[in-house]
Amino acid sequence: MTVGQRARMMKETRAKLLRAARAAFAEKGYAAASMDELTAAAGLTRGALYHNFGDKKGLLRAVIAQLDAEMVAKARAARDRAATPWLGFLEECVAYIELALEPEIQRIMLLDGPAVLGDPSQWPEQTACLRTTTETIQTLIESGLLRPVDAEAAARLINGAALDAALWVAAADEPRAVLPRAVDAFRCLSSGLLKTDG
Amino acid sequence: MTVGQRARMMKETRAKLLRAARAAFAEKGYAAASMDELTAAAGLTRGALYHNFGDKKGLLRAVIAQLDAEMVAKARAARDRAATPWLGFLEECVAYIELALEPEIQRIMLLDGPAVLGDPSQWPEQTACLRTTTETIQTLIESGLLRPVDAEAAARLINGAALDAALWVAAADEPRAVLPRAVDAFRCLSSGLLKTDG
DNA sequence: TTGGCGACATACGGCGCGTATGTCAATTCG
DNA sequence: CGAATTGACATACGCGCCGTATGTCGCCAA
Numbered sequence: 001m002t003v004g005q006r007a008r009m010m011k012e013t014r015a016k017l018l019r020a021a022r023a024a025f026a027e028k029g030y031a032a033a034s035m036d037e038l039t040a041a042a043g044l045t046r047g048a049l050y051h052n053f054g055d056k057k058g059l060l061r062a063v064i065a066q067l068d069a070e071m072v073a074k075a076r077a078a079r080d081r082a083a084t085p086w087l088g089f090l091e092e093c094v095a096y097i098e099l100a101l102e103p104e105i106q107r108i109m110l111l112d113g114p115a116v117l118g119d120p121s122q123w124p125e126q127t128a129c130l131r132t133t134t135e136t137i138q139t140l141i142e143s144g145l146l147r148p149v150d151a152e153a154a155a156r157l158i159n160g161a162a163l164d165a166a167l168w169v170a171a172a173d174e175p176r177a178v179l180p181r182a183v184d185a186f187r188c189l190s191s192g193l194l195k196t197d198g
Numbered sequence: 199m200t201v202g203q204r205a206r207m208m209k210e211t212r213a214k215l216l217r218a219a220r221a222a223f224a225e226k227g228y229a230a231a232s233m234d235e236l237t238a239a240a241g242l243t244r245g246a247l248y249h250n251f252g253d254k255k256g257l258l259r260a261v262i263a264q265l266d267a268e269m270v271a272k273a274r275a276a277r278d279r280a281a282t283p284w285l286g287f288l289e290e291c292v293a294y295i296e297l298a299l300e301p302e303i304q305r306i307m308l309l310d311g312p313a314v315l316g317d318p319s320q321w322p323e324q325t326a327c328l329r330t331t332t333e334t335i336q337t338l339i340e341s342g343l344l345r346p347v348d349a350e351a352a353a354r355l356i357n358g359a360a361l362d363a364a365l366w367v368a369a370a371d372e373p374r375a376v377l378p379r380a381v382d383a384f385r386c387l388s389s390g391l392l393k394t395d396g
Numbered sequence: 397t398t399g400g401c402g403a404c405a406t407a408c409g410g411c412g413c414g415t416a417t418g419t420c421a422a423t424t425c426g
Numbered sequence: 427c428g429a430a431t432t433g434a435c436a437t438a439c440g441c442g443c444c445g446t447a448t449g450t451c452g453c454c455a456a
Contacts, residue, residue: 010434029313031229034412046413047436055414115227115313119369153363153376153383160362161355161387168354171317178351185351189359192390208403232443244444245405253445 014052016042021063026104030060030112057116064113064123071099072128079136086145089136090190093162094183096129100166101175110163121156130159137193146193154193161189212250212260214240219261224302228258228310255314262311262321269297270326277334284343287334288388291360292381294327298364299373308361319354328357335391344391352391359387
């Protein structure tokens with residue numbers, strides 16, 4: 001076996017573990033997910049897991065990084081589809097709300113993540129979401145569209161509101177019926193950032 | 199020993215367990231808090247705990263109910279001190295942000311609570327916070343101050359933003375320096391609910 | 397007085413995590 | 427070209443912790 005093949009095996013092992021972990025964490029939650037079952041479902045043992053990710057928290061970190069990357073890609077795409085910068089910002093936020101409807105993201109990123117790893121704003125490389133939101137707001141401020149508010153603070157608030165809204169929507173009896181209520185309220189609220197009402 | 203004395207013993211036992219649980223959950227987090235240590239610190243054993251609260255989650259529920267009651271009392275007081283209804287609403291929200299700076303509330307209500315018990319909006323009797331916020335917004339809408347937005351949705355967003363802001367502030371290097379940035383951004387954002395800018 | 401009951405304490409079983417140790421192939425080096 | 431080494435994983439062990447089953451002791455009712 002060549003070194004290249006070994007590297008590919010390694011990647012495949014990590015990918016299998018990540019897939020199994022995403023499924024297990026999403027279904028049972030972090031605390032109730034057993035590493036034995038998880039690795040067995042991937043056709044491996046706990047040895048592979050501790051070798052690749054250090055410990056259970058390390059595995060969660062890796063899963064969250066993966067989810068975060070997927071989220072930010074979709075949100076940016078939504079933003080870039082919009083006609084104006086301000087609408088782009090709104091679409092980006094609405095995309096977050098809708099993304100957070102997936103049970104996987106709900107459970108792992110919004111519920112267990114903060115409880116196990118602490119406040120998301122302290123996560124090292126993760127939460128690209130927050131960074132892009134901050135950058136977007138900063139740009140909008142510099143272009144004169146928004147009131148001169150602290151971009152980082154506003155991004156935090158916006159993200160918090162959006163994710164909390166998603167949590168609410170997803171836990172509702174009829175998520176699809178509640179979603180527009182949340183989105184409308186979100187648009188209304190975020191208009192407070194605008195210099196002139198509109 | 200009279201029956202009244204027994205009832206008082208019972209209450210005292212529950213109170214001692216709740217005090218110990220608040221301290222342990224706040225310091226170590228729910229998952230890392232050992233029921234053996236916790237009860238021993240209260241001068242009792244796990245027997246008393248399972249008798250009074252059912253299981254570990256039941257104890258957390260009781261602690262959260264206690265914290266929630268304290269929070270809503272302080273927030274209402276802040277609201278009632280304000281000059282106008284709208285300022286009262288703002289003061290109520292700012293009170294939430296500042297209350298959430300306490301490590302006890304941070305860790306227990308914002309991090310571990312949702313992870314263990316699920317989305318806060320589904321908690322049965324708890325989250326009096328949310329209900330009072332919803333009522334306040336509804337009143338403000340009916341009095342014509344706010345745009346006719348869905349009160350429940352707006353309350354969820356406002357609460358999410360406020361609590362997330364608190365999480366951010368408390369985890370910052372210098373919380374006292376970051377707090378005004380968060381509060382300013384919050385006032386700016388919530389002005390989006392107003393019918394006319396002001 | 398005695399039987400039941402309520403409030404706890406104690407004892408037991410099982411599970412899950414982390415680590416220490418073992419295995420086996422691939423690479424490296426004398 | 428064979429021995430030592432390294433890396434990727436598997437296996438084995440110990441420990442702590444939770445939930446429950448069982449025990450104990452004082453009070454109340456008949």
